[in-house]
Amino acid sequence: xxxxxxxxxxxxxxxxxxxxxxxxxxxxxxxxxxxxxxxxxxxxxxxxxxxxxxxxxxxxxxxxxxxxxxxxxxxxxxxxxxxxxxxxxxxxxxxxxxxxxxxxxxxxxxxxxxxxxxxxxxxxxxxxxxxxxxxxxxxxxxxxxxxxxxxxxxxxxxxxxxxxxxxxxxxxxxxxxxxxxxxxxxxxxxxxxxxxxxxxxxxxxxxxxxxxxxxxxxxxxxxxxxxxxxxxxxxxxxxxxxxxxxxxxxxxxxxxxxxxxxxxxxxxxxxxxxxxxxxxxxxxxxxxxxxxxxxxxxxxxxxxxxxxxxxxxxxxxxxxxxxxxxxxxxxxxxxxxxxxxxxxxxxxxxxxxxxxxxxxxxxxxxxxxxxxxxxxxxxxxxxxxxxxxxxxxxxxxxxxxxxxxxxxxxxxxxxxxxxxxxxxxxxxxxxxxxxxxxxxxxxxxxxxxxxxxxxxxxxxxxxxxxxxxxxxxxxxxxxxxxxxxxxxxxxxxxxxxxxxxxxxxxxxxxxxxxxxxxxxxxxxxxxxxxxxxxxxxxxxxxxxxxxxxxxxxxxxxxxxxxxxxxxxxxxxxxxxxxxxxxxxxxxxxxxxxxxxxxxxxxxxxxxxxxxxxxxxxxxxxxxxxxxxxxxxxxxxxxxxxxxxxxxxxxxxxxxxxxxxxxxxxxxxxxxxxxxxxxxxxxxxxxxxxxxxxxxxxxxxxxxxxxxxxxxxxxxxxxxxxxxxxxxxxxxxxxxxxxxxxxxxxxxxxxxxxxxxxxxxxxxxxxxxxxxxxxxx
Amino acid sequence: xxxxxxxxxxxxxxxxxxxxxxxxxxxxxxxxxxxxxxxxxxxxxxxxxxxxxxxxxxxxxxxxxxxxxxxxxxxxxxxxxxxxxxxxxxxxxxxxxxxxxxxxxxxxxxxxxxxxxxxxxxxxxxxxxxxxxxxxxxxxxxxxxxxxxxxxxxxxxxxxxxxxxxxxxxxxx
Numbered sequence: 001x002x003x004x005x006x007x008x009x010x011x012x013x014x015x016x017x018x019x020x021x022x023x024x025x026x027x028x029x030x031x032x033x034x035x036x037x038x039x040x041x042x043x044x045x046x047x048x049x050x051x052x053x054x055x056x057x058x059x060x061x062x063x064x065x066x067x068x069x070x071x072x073x074x075x076x077x078x079x080x081x082x083x084x085x086x087x088x089x090x091x092x093x094x095x096x097x098x099x100x101x102x103x104x105x106x107x108x109x110x111x112x113x114x115x116x117x118x119x120x121x122x123x124x125x126x127x128x129x130x131x132x133x134x135x136x137x138x139x140x141x142x143x144x145x146x147x148x149x150x151x152x153x154x155x156x157x158x159x160x161x162x163x164x165x166x167x168x169x170x171x172x173x174x175x176x177x178x179x180x181x182x183x184x185x186x187x188x189x190x191x192x193x194x195x196x197x198x199x200x201x202x203x204x205x206x207x208x209x210x211x212x213x214x215x216x217x218x219x220x221x222x223x224x225x226x227x228x229x230x231x232x233x234x235x236x237x238x239x240x241x242x243x244x245x246x247x248x249x250x251x252x253x254x255x256x257x258x259x260x261x262x263x264x265x266x267x268x269x270x271x272x273x274x275x276x277x278x279x280x281x282x283x284x285x286x287x288x289x290x291x292x293x294x295x296x297x298x299x300x301x302x303x304x305x306x307x308x309x310x311x312x313x314x315x316x317x318x319x320x321x322x323x324x325x326x327x328x329x330x331x332x333x334x335x336x337x338x339x340x341x342x343x344x345x346x347x348x349x350x351x352x353x354x355x356x357x358x359x360x361x362x363x364x365x366x367x368x369x370x371x372x373x374x375x376x377x378x379x380x381x382x383x384x385x386x387x388x389x390x391x392x393x394x395x396x397x398x399x400x401x402x403x404x405x406x407x408x409x410x411x412x413x414x415x416x417x418x419x420x421x422x423x424x425x426x427x428x429x430x431x432x433x434x435x436x437x438x439x440x441x442x443x444x445x446x447x448x449x450x451x452x453x454x455x456x457x458x459x460x461x462x463x464x465x466x467x468x469x470x471x472x473x474x475x476x477x478x479x480x481x482x483x484x485x486x487x488x489x490x491x492x493x494x495x496x497x498x499x500x501x502x503x504x505x506x507x508x509x510x511x512x513x514x515x516x517x518x519x520x521x522x523x524x525x526x527x528x529x530x531x532x533x534x535x536x537x538x539x540x541x542x543x544x545x546x547x548x549x550x551x552x553x554x555x556x557x558x559x560x561x562x563x564x565x566x567x568x569x570x571x572x573x574x575x576x577x578x579x580x581x582x583x584x585x586x587x588x589x590x591x592x593x594x595x596x597x598x599x600x601x602x603x604x605x606x607x608x609x610x611x612x613x614x615x616x617x618x619x620x621x622x623x624x625x626x627x628x629x630x631x632x633x634x635x636x637x638x639x640x641x642x643x644x645x646x647x648x649x650x651x652x653x654x655x656x657x658x659x660x661x662x663x664x665x666x667x668x669x670x671x672x673x674x675x676x677x678x679x680x681x682x683x684x685x686x687x688x689x690x691x692x693x694x695x696x697x698x699x700x701x702x703x704x705x706x707x708x709x710x711x712x713x714x715x716x717x718x719x720x721x722x723x724x725x726x727x728x729x730x731x732x733x734x735x736x737x738x739x740x741x742x743x744x745x746x747x748x749x750x751x752x753x754x755x756x757x758x759x760x761x762x763x764x765x766x767x768x769x770x771x772x773x774x775x776x
Numbered sequence: 777x778x779x780x781x782x783x784x785x786x787x788x789x790x791x792x793x794x795x796x797x798x799x800x801x802x803x804x805x806x807x808x809x810x811x812x813x814x815x816x817x818x819x820x821x822x823x824x825x826x827x828x829x830x831x832x833x834x835x836x837x838x839x840x841x842x843x844x845x846x847x848x849x850x851x852x853x854x855x856x857x858x859x860x861x862x863x864x865x866x867x868x869x870x871x872x873x874x875x876x877x878x879x880x881x882x883x884x885x886x887x888x889x890x891x892x893x894x895x896x897x898x899x900x901x902x903x904x905x906x907x908x909x910x911x912x913x914x915x916x917x918x919x920x921x922x923x924x925x926x927x928x929x930x931x932x933x934x935x936x937x938x939x940x941x942x943x944x945x946x947x948x949x
Contacts, residue, residue: 168842181838 006072015068022050022063025076032076033085033114035092035199036151037064040260040406041160044152048088049114052076060084082118089120092149095130095174096200103147105201107214111149130174137186139760140206140268141195145177148202154178154194161260163401163423164188178202189745190761191394192267196251196260207268207757208248212238220623221253221717223610225326225603226265226748228353228497229395230373230612230719232256233266235604235623242280243625246270246604257373257616257719263394264745268757270604273624275754277586279599280628289572291587291597296630296638303596304642306579307343310555316344316535320545320554323350323510324561324632325499326751328608328620330693331632332501332508333516333700334650335560338636341531342645343558346512346521346539351562352738353498354613355474356506360518360724362482363493369485371466371492372721373614377403379492381410381462386436386472390420391744393496393613396468397421412459414439429455436472440480464490471496471740497613498741499749500603504611507704507724513538517704518724530703541737552577559583560632561600563750565590583635588750599629606631608693609714616719617709634691641690653687653695681712784824789817793832803833807843811850820854848903856891856898858936860884861915864901867908872925876912877901879926883933896940897933 001016008021008030015024022032023039035047043065051060055073060081063074075081092111100106115121132145152169155178159165166188170179180186195203217236224233232255236248249270251262282299283291310318321339323332332350339348363369376382376399389397397420403409404424413422414429416436422428429452431439438449447453459465467485469478478495485491497503509516515527521538524531540548546564548554556579566589575593582594591597603610608620630638641647648654680694687695700707706722714720741749746761753759783790792813796806807829814825821844830837844850862868862877881887884897891898907913910922914932921932 165836165838168838170842170845172846179838179841181836 004068004070006068006070006074008074009076013068017069018067020064021052021066021068021074024068025063030076032063033110033117034064035110035114035149036153038153038156038197040402041153041156044156047092047149047151049085051081051084051088053078053081085114086118086120089115089118090123090125093120093123094125094127095146096149097129097131097146099147102210103201104204104209105198109201110199132177135184136206137180137182137184138188138190138206139757139764140190140192140264141186142204142206142209143178143180144202144204147200148178149200150176150178151199153197153199154203157193157197158188160405161398161402162189162191162193163420164191167194189390189394190264190268190765191262191745192250192264193261196262196267205248205250205267206760207271208236208250211247212236217247218244218623219252220621221256222604222621222623223500223612223618224262224266225500225751226269227263227393227395227743228499228502228613229258229393230500230610230614230616230618231258231262231266231395232618232717233262233270235270237623242627244623246273246624255717257612257618258395258398259377261395261398264761265394265748265752265758268761269746269748269752269755271757272585272751272754273602273604273626275586275756277754278626278629279585279587279591279597280626282599283587283594283597285595291592291594299596299598300635300638300642303581303598304639304644306595307556307558307581307639308643310579311343314555317347317539318555319343319345320347320540320549320557321345321349322542322545322557322559322562322564323348323505325351325353325497325502325505325749326603327501327505327561327632328603328606328610328693329501329504329508329617329700330608330696331560331606331636332505332510334633334636334696336509336516337531337650338640339558340515340534342533342640342643342650344533344535346535346537347545347554348510348539349512349542349545349737350502350505350510351542351564352506353502353740354471354495355478355738356495356497356503356724357511357514357518358475358478359482359493359495360506362479363724366482366486367723369482369492370615370721370723371468371494372616373399373612373719374616375466375492376400376468376494376614378407379403379409379464379466380407381412381459381464382466382468383412383414383459384421384425385414385439385467385469386416387470387496388415388417388419388421389468389496392470392498392742394745396496400424410458410462412455414455427455427458437477437480440477440484443481443484464492466492466494468494468496471498471738474738494614498743500612501610503613503615504609504617507611507615507707507722508700512541516700517706526703543737549578549580550574554578557581559590559594561585563588563590565593566750583632585629586750586754598635600635601626601629601631605629606633606693608633609697609709611722612719615722615724617707617714617722618719619714619717621717631691631693633693633696637690647690651690651692651695652699653690653692680715784828785814785817789813797832804835804839807833807835807840808847811840811844811847815850820851822852854891854895857896857940858916859898859900861900861902861905863903863905863907863911863913863915865904865908867904868912871911873912875926876914876924876929879929880933883929896937 001018003014004017005014013028025032032050034050036044045062045065050063052063053075054061134144136142155167158167166181166186168179169176195205217238219234219236221232221234224231233249234252235246237244238247249267281293282296284294284299286292323335336348339345376396400411401424404411410426411424412427413425414431416431416433442450513521549557558581560583572593580594581596582591583598583600584591585600585602604623607622609617610620611617637647640650709720746758793810797803810829815821818825826837826840830840864873880899884892884899886892886899888901905915907922912924913922
């Protein structure tokens with residue numbers, strides 16, 4: 001809409017006509033307090049905190065419902081307004097307990113801040129406050145009724161934002177309470193968004209309540225380690241006896257790719273980090289066949305000696321390496337470089353959850369066809385093929401719902417099953433089982449398998465289209481779909497993988513036939529010089545390596561952050577002739593079979609970068625620390641060092657500017673200060689340590705053409721898009737090696753087994769608990 | 777839901793509901809009248825009533841409860857066969873409504889929102905019933921009794937006891 005000019009507190013402001021006054025003011029740096037207003041949700045005008053004086057209008061107006069028009073004049077701060085707001089607070093405090101010293105929200109409470117600002121410290125009310133017992137609605141959500149100020153944010157967030165509609169308000173006046181749909185329990189997706197938007201301490205989190213005070217934590221924003229959406233999660237970290245522990249995960253700074261959103265896994269599934277089952281010492285299998293703790297030095301020397309011996313006598317082909325979906329790009333890159341140049345083998349792979357290699361090949365030569373996560377929030381028309389984002393990609397589902405609700409985007413769903421997002425869809429095409437290949441023909445104009453032309457006609461009428469698909473498409477099917485899209489203008493694509501850095505693992509070349517950036521092993525180009533000693537032929541895929549190991553044809557297997565033996569019943573005897581090194585957070589099924597186990601740091605305990613399913617690269621920041629564990633990066637470097645490798649040939653550290661700019665913080669020190677951000681962004685930060693992942697990031701940027709990162713943005717904590725497809729990709733290994741994880745809202749592969757929070761939620765979802773406090 | 781075998785309501789009321797949900801531009805506009813009619817027939821808003829009303833309108837049971845709990849004249853527990861509502865707002869109060877209310881309490885042996893053990897009577901104190909000119913007034917179900925004194929209480933109760941006997945229904949429950 002056309003811009004209008006109006007006056008606020010004597011300042012001339014300009015905003016599009018129809019903008020809400022509260023938004024226009026906030027953009028201009030004029031703070032208007034509000035409890036019930038929440039950007040993006042419907043208007044409530046319940047709290048009366050945002051009242052302002054509008055010229056020529058007899059009564060105070062609510063800024064959250066007033067739309068701006070030409071020549072309006074407003075006053076937002078005056079004695080009269082302060083008095084009105086003070087009176088509102090006095091009313092709110094009528095029944096609100098003043099238990100701030102023990103309230104979880106104390107220190108982060110909007111009511112506390114407002115009381116402080118408007119000084120409603122006294123009250124004319126002599127009546128006793130009405131107390132009611134607190135209720136536990138689920139393992140994740142607690143409701144303290146007297147603290148509630150009835151702003152309705154939770155109700156709207158649950159309904160409009162999440163499309164769950166599990167919360168309502170019951171009774172009226174002073175008796176009114178927020179009520180969950182199950183009477184006194186919550187039957188919902190347990191996302192915890194209601195806790196997040198609660199301006200006071202009425203809704204509190206089961207995992208965090210009464211554990212600490214907000215000001216006793218450091219807040220570190222990093223990338224969530226669960227699904228492939230790449231949400232930014234703020235971890236509240238506190239000193240503990242063996243390092244520093246994570247007490248809370250939430251979306252405190254809201255500056256990430258996920259904006260307001262965070263799901264149950266991000267919010268409650270951080271606790272695996274603090275699990276008592278964490279490995280904290282290296283283990284070596286002793287002569288009795290039992291794993292026993294040892295020192296890092298001994299474990300590294302032993303493993304390095306074995307690997308070196310096998311390489312020198314049997315050749316690199318006798319060694320296999322399996323990488324991780326959870327380690328950083330730098331670690332993945334270093335792992336494959338270690339495999340290829342030190343172990344001299346192309347037997348390297350990871351548990352693939354989507355066929356990113358075929359996606360890269362299909363997009364080769366078609367620039368600007370890949371879409372980032374942010375585009376799912378703004379694209380005017382979206383075709384969602386297969387999958388169930390509500391369960392497997394909660395942020396994507398949130399973005400699609402928000403885009404439909406706020407921007408009137410058109411969502412088209414093609415699926416062989418009914419999914420929840422159909423409620424937002426403009427049109428739904430029900431595919432026959434295994435009908436995904438036929439869908440490409442259908443889009444191209446064939447009605448042979450799917451006789452419903454109306455869906456296609458609606459799609460083709462769109463001027464631009466974002467096509468989102470997942471593991472249903474592999475190999476040639478991806479190529480055919482992308483080919484169809486590239487015949488049209490403004491069609492973009494996104495391929496959904498399953499884990500935090502699944503995309504990064506592919507991009508970094510954890511593949512037997514492809515090098516970083518999907519450069520074929522058979523035509524290595526620049527890698528010929530970069531990777532001396534690399535074998536010329538492609539290696540074994542993950543299933544082939546497992547097969548070889550179990551039939552005694554692989555002398556060593558090095559498994560980093562993966563659990564390939566989770567489901568296969570393998571007897572230790574079958575692996576007798578294979579020297580197995582496992583590097584993981586827990587003693588997984590795989591690690592339990594190993595000869596040497598290295599305890600690794602989780603993604604929340606290291607620095608680096610990660611790439612989400614959409615190709616958005618983000619900085620991973622170290623939040624917590626755990627005595628005894630090491631980041632995979634450091635373990636790799638030390639393992640190579642113990643094998644007698646010149647570490648400088650692996651990690652290009654110690655180059656560039658040699659002066660120390662007064663920087664005493666290392667790469668793993670956690671939150672970088674602004675000076676360090678600038679230095680890092682300009683490549684001036686001295687990489688003095690062989691354990692500095694950023695030194696490898698320099699090399700990644702140099703060797704992978706698509707990883708040309710906007711470093712200033714990256715180091716400031718923003719998401720930076722990369723696009724696959726500028727390099728030719730030749731024939732690939734079989735597509736059958738893709739094994740989608742199908743994690744739901746409360747499962748997260750092996751890691752999820754070690755999260756008490758997620759397990760509680762799973763139990764609650766199958767059989768809601770009985771709570772002690774009845775609704776009255 | 778026009779299938780009568782699925783409904784907990786009488787065929788007549790079910791038919792009325794079928795028409796009611798079609799009557800308004802938005803189906804949920806029919807909610808409050810439906811709750812009132814359902815309460816008249818069933819006696820109170822049971823879980824089954826709430827479930828069926830939600831189903832008929834196409835909203836969640838939570839939505840129905842959100843609305844229903846707002847209104848003090850909608851109840852979630854059974855009342856007596858004859859629900860005695862004593863107005864104690866200003867006109868009635870000034871003309872002795874509390875004496876009348878107390879007499880009802882004494883005679884029935886129950887207090888505000890109480891139900892007699894035989895299920896015949898329930899008693900509640902209510903806000904203005906619009907009979908100020910003839911204060912103090914009470915409403916028993918949909919019947920008015922006005923210009924009362926404590927002495928008229930026993931006569932009114934006897935009248936309804938007789939009515940119940942004539943109909944052959946003593947216990948509501």
